[in-house]
Amino acid sequence: MAVAVQLTHVTKAFDTTLAVNDVSLKIERGEFFFLLGPSGCGKSTFLRIVAGFYKPDTGELKFDDTIVNNVPPHQRNTGMVFQNYALWPHMSVAENIAYGLTLRKLGKSERDEKITSALEMVQMVDYRDRAVNTLSGGQQQRIALARALVIEPSVLLLDEPISNLDAALRQQMRDEIKQIHDRTNITMFYVTHDQVDALSMADRMAIMQDGVIIQVGTPREVYQFPKNTFVASFVGETNFISGKVQNASNGSATIETSVGTLHSETVYHNLSDGTPVQCSIRPEALIVNSENDDNHAENTITAKITAVNYLGRIEEYQLVAADVPLKAVHYNPGIETKKPGDTVQLAIAAEAIIPLPD
Numbered sequence: 001m002a003v004a005v006q007l008t009h010v011t012k013a014f015d016t017t018l019a020v021n022d023v024s025l026k027i028e029r030g031e032f033f034f035l036l037g038p039s040g041c042g043k044s045t046f047l048r049i050v051a052g053f054y055k056p057d058t059g060e061l062k063f064d065d066t067i068v069n070n071v072p073p074h075q076r077n078t079g080m081v082f083q084n085y086a087l088w089p090h091m092s093v094a095e096n097i098a099y100g101l102t103l104r105k106l107g108k109s110e111r112d113e114k115i116t117s118a119l120e121m122v123q124m125v126d127y128r129d130r131a132v133n134t135l136s137g138g139q140q141q142r143i144a145l146a147r148a149l150v151i152e153p154s155v156l157l158l159d160e161p162i163s164n165l166d167a168a169l170r171q172q173m174r175d176e177i178k179q180i181h182d183r184t185n186i187t188m189f190y191v192t193h194d195q196v197d198a199l200s201m202a203d204r205m206a207i208m209q210d211g212v213i214i215q216v217g218t219p220r221e222v223y224q225f226p227k228n229t230f231v232a233s234f235v236g237e238t239n240f241i242s243g244k245v246q247n248a249s250n251g252s253a254t255i256e257t258s259v260g261t262l263h264s265e266t267v268y269h270n271l272s273d274g275t276p277v278q279c280s281i282r283p284e285a286l287i288v289n290s291e292n293d294d295n296h297a298e299n300t301i302t303a304k305i306t307a308v309n310y311l312g313r314i315e316e317y318q319l320v321a322a323d324v325p326l327k328a329v330h331y332n333p334g335i336e337t338k339k340p341g342d343t344v345q346l347a348i349a350a351e352a353i354i355p356l357p358d
């Protein structure tokens, strides 16, 4: 049932805005694929192209081996879940879900069975006869999911489906949506600006900026090996220290920066001597030691703490080193703490320093 979705050189413009700019991408059959990017980057336009609400100006869209550019939305067998649920408020839960089946001309008993199994999937069997407008936001979103799943879609499209929910419920829905994917193995395509959604649920994700796909990879690949400074700062948090490559070879480089010489063992761009770079260093990779620790070791920076933010599980430090603002995260902080004004040594593993072309 599940299909692979393939776009080849797909473009869609509105007047002078290129919302989707020459995108080529393949979502594998049964994959849980994310499109992640900031507001206005073209995510919804991309999703609407896959759903059939927009036709690409150029390029080709395929479901498995079939070109579907001219297939209308209701013939694509896609399920859709929106941020605002888009349910009929005065209908019951069962009527809402049944609506997805009306085109399919099923007998009553078969329809009832399908409604029950869709409700089981979202753990809402007991709510079958409730009016939708008496449900909470989280419950309504489960019904929207059930309505999309009941038709056994070839691909399930999700547009920021949990953005309206509070933080605790969002986390619960992430777990449940992922479990639904694991159980059904439907091809799922989820667009969001929320990196936590993508990092926690995706098999693979694409990062989009201004209509262009910048990078595609697993969450770990994208977080650990961002292709450029945009991806490094959009997916997770990072520090940037600007510098110039002194020499680079075989995956390592020496970089001159205002905070001193840094040695990187994670170089995956072609960097010639003299290339300006931004060294991306994640906050958790800055190890905060006290002032008196060895400051001659490689990749050690002297910095001053400007603010301390204690959050229980973690402690965040704002620092400054030679006018470069930095952020460090310390896990499992004890009773002792460092204070604003303290001078510290920051130690960084060479593997955690990623020079990216400026």
Ligand code: ATP
Pocket (backbone or CB within 6 Å): 014, 015, 017, 018, 019, 037, 038, 039, 040, 041, 042, 043, 044, 045, 046, 193
């Ligand atoms: P958001 O996260 O805010 O929903 P998005 O990443 O989904 O944003 P799109 O809604 O796809 O972005 O919009 C991409 C670009 O295309 C934006 O510049 C937007 O203003 C423009 N755009 C989208 N739809 C239309 C339209 N119907 N007419 C004109 N311009 C449009």
